[in-house]
Amino acid sequence: MCCSPANARARTLIRACADGQLGVGSRDSGNHASPETPTIPGVVTAIAAGDYHFVAVTASGAAYAWGRNSNLQLAKSSGDYYTTPQLVTGLASGAAISQAAGGAAHTVLLDSANSRIYTFGSQLNGRLCNAITSTSDRAVPYALPTATFSNSSIIQIAAGDSFTLMLNAQGQVFACGQNDYGQLAGFPSEQATPRRLFGGTLITQNTFVAAIGAGDFHTVFVSNGYVYGTGRNNRQQLSIDSADAQRSAFALVVADSGWGAGASVMAVAAGSEHTLFLTSDGRVFCSGRRSTGACAGGSTNSADQGRAIDVTPALQPGETVAAIDAHTATSVITTSFGRVFGFGANVKGMLNANPSTTYRFAPAVMLTGSTFSSTAVGGATAMYLEGAAPSITTSTGTTSTGTTSTGTTSTGTTSTGTTSTGTTSTGTTSTGTTSTGTTSTGTTSTGTTSTGTTSTGTTSTGTTSTGTTSTGTTSTGTTSTGTTSTGTTSTGTTSTGTTSTGTTSTGTTSTGTSGTTSTGTTSTGTTSTGPPATTATGTTSTAPPSTSYTTHTPERRPPATRT
Numbered sequence: 001m002c003c004s005p006a007n008a009r010a011r012t013l014i015r016a017c018a019d020g021q022l023g024v025g026s027r028d029s030g031n032h033a034s035p036e037t038p039t040i041p042g043v044v045t046a047i048a049a050g051d052y053h054f055v056a057v058t059a060s061g062a063a064y065a066w067g068r069n070s071n072l073q074l075a076k077s078s079g080d081y082y083t084t085p086q087l088v089t090g091l092a093s094g095a096a097i098s099q100a101a102g103g104a105a106h107t108v109l110l111d112s113a114n115s116r117i118y119t120f121g122s123q124l125n126g127r128l129c130n131a132i133t134s135t136s137d138r139a140v141p142y143a144l145p146t147a148t149f150s151n152s153s154i155i156q157i158a159a160g161d162s163f164t165l166m167l168n169a170q171g172q173v174f175a176c177g178q179n180d181y182g183q184l185a186g187f188p189s190e191q192a193t194p195r196r197l198f199g200g201t202l203i204t205q206n207t208f209v210a211a212i213g214a215g216d217f218h219t220v221f222v223s224n225g226y227v228y229g230t231g232r233n234n235r236q237q238l239s240i241d242s243a244d245a246q247r248s249a250f251a252l253v254v255a256d257s258g259w260g261a262g263a264s265v266m267a268v269a270a271g272s273e274h275t276l277f278l279t280s281d282g283r284v285f286c287s288g289r290r291s292t293g294a295c296a297g298g299s300t301n302s303a304d305q306g307r308a309i310d311v312t313p314a315l316q317p318g319e320t321v322a323a324i325d326a327h328t329a330t331s332v333i334t335t336s337f338g339r340v341f342g343f344g345a346n347v348k349g350m351l352n353a354n355p356s357t358t359y360r361f362a363p364a365v366m367l368t369g370s371t372f373s374s375t376a377v378g379g380a381t382a383m384y385l386e387g388a389a390p391s392i393t394t395s396t397g398t399t400s401t402g403t404t405s406t407g408t409t410s411t412g413t414t415s416t417g418t419t420s421t422g423t424t425s426t427g428t429t430s431t432g433t434t435s436t437g438t439t440s441t442g443t444t445s446t447g448t449t450s451t452g453t454t455s456t457g458t459t460s461t462g463t464t465s466t467g468t469t470s471t472g473t474t475s476t477g478t479t480s481t482g483t484t485s486t487g488t489t490s491t492g493t494t495s496t497g498t499t500s501t502g503t504t505s506t507g508t509t510s511t512g513t514s515g516t517t518s519t520g521t522t523s524t525g526t527t528s529t530g531p532p533a534t535t536a537t538g539t540t541s542t543a544p545p546s547t548s549y550t551t552h553t554p555e556r557r558p559p560a561t562r563t
Contacts, residue, residue, distance in 0.1 A: 050102025061096030126192030171208030183231030200249030215270030225264025239287030282320020338371030338389030
């Protein structure tokens with residue numbers, strides 16, 4: 001998602017409610033008939049919403065907050081609300097904020113440049129990750145040290161109603177806060193310090209997580225193109241094909257008719273009782289409560305949607321969904337053409353519909369006359385960020401079962417000048433599979449370099465090629481340069497500039513690959529089409545997928561408590 005357009009500016013939605021959420025210097029509970037533009041110094045690059053407060057991040061790395069401050073979620077030590085954007089102070093010298101997330105009563109900021117996270121607001125249930133679970137509030141931002149996250153940079157943050165999620169570059173998720181519905185899997189009821197989050201047989205400590213989402217009381221992960229959820233499921237918001245009211249271990253999320261041929265899930269966003277899923281081909285799916293319109297279609301009498309369904313609106317030729325956001329019972333999507341659609345709860349007319357229309361069941365364009373890069377949806381206000389339209393870059397990479405992925409795509413039979421560590425290539429999906437038409441059977445190749453070895457129209461099976469490796473043998477530190485295999489049986493297989501059956505890679509260094517079998521399967525840098533039967537064991541991913549996609553998922557309280 002593009003988040004740093006050169007001409008970006010934040011514009012709050014057409015209508016909003018009290019506590020100064022429009023950020024334009026007034027506090028009222030009326031509806032606003034035209035877009036408002038808060039005065040924020042500099043170019044706005046990212047926006048986020050909590051229940052009743054907003055945060056804007058600028059290109060200079062500053063963060064500004066406004067709206068409700070009853071729990072000091074604006075980093076201001078006094079005042080119940082602020083009607084204009086306030087600079088967040090108390091950050092370390094040189095801090096450069098790049099992302100923000102808002103909970104019901106707390107705020108999370110990410111300083112990517114310095115690998116640091118800041119939290120402030122309500123400390124209840126340990127949601128600030130600062131070892132405190134008391135009812136007191138904190139105005140001075142608390143800085144979490146980098147060492148907390150395995151000394152790896154954090155790349156995405158999300159905040160639920162009363163918990164915080166943090167994803168690092170190694171695909172590990174850390175969390176703190178409340179676990180009353182199982183949203184933090186096997187954690188205690190309150191977790192006041194950051195801790196690795198995984199649970200069950202599908203999400204283990206070796207699973208590489210690519211994206212995260214936080215609803216009010218449920219958590220969703222994207223891994224290997226598949227989605228896993230845990231926590232509250234009272235309205236089927238987890239889409240796990242189960243009537244369980246809540247889960248305390250991750251379960252596989254399913255779509256009613258599948259995600260589509262060749263498609264996988266790239267990002268997630270969650271409200272109070274529904275979840276949105278963005279696929280690699282630019283469509284949006286939804287599961288959970290339908291009687292509010294949050295999953296589009298239906299009516300106030302509609303049953304909950306237990307399996308995710310396609311809710312993509314009618315788009316123009318070539319237009320796709322590129323960004324998603326959700327809050328309470330409202331859904332908002334941004335397209336690759338920079339258009340914004342909304343559906344679900346229309347509190348205070350926040351979906352640009354007459355306030356007498358309680359719910360909008362059909363997605364409709366919310367604002368025209370400009371191009372938007374992202375949105376942030378709060379309890380009764382929505383904010384748009386003007387700028388270049390967002391786009392999705394499909395990640396072709398995932399975690400391989402029992403394999404290490406290190407930055408390579410192997411297509412057909414030739415790997416040139418590539419390092420393969422532990423068997424597979426990063427950026428490829430490989431589940432017990434290697435290059436097309438090439439069989440390497442039980443071979444250990446340690447520090448062997450093959451340069452310019454050509455076997456044309458020949459398969460070497462159980463034969464020793466001069467200065468190279470034969471099937472089932474070990475070749476250690478051997479170099480074969482410009483060698484043509486002799487004493488070989490020709491079986492009509494052509495491997496040009498590459499391989500003989502059993503081991504060879506052209507210009508490739510293979511380190512520590514043992515007993516790996518790939519049998520005529522093609523690995524073309526695409527995502528695997530079936531979920532693993534069990535969690536990858538011994539899988540280490542040393543790099544995240546080639547593309548990361550980030551969506552903001554603000555926390556929300558159940559609709560019944562909204563005002």
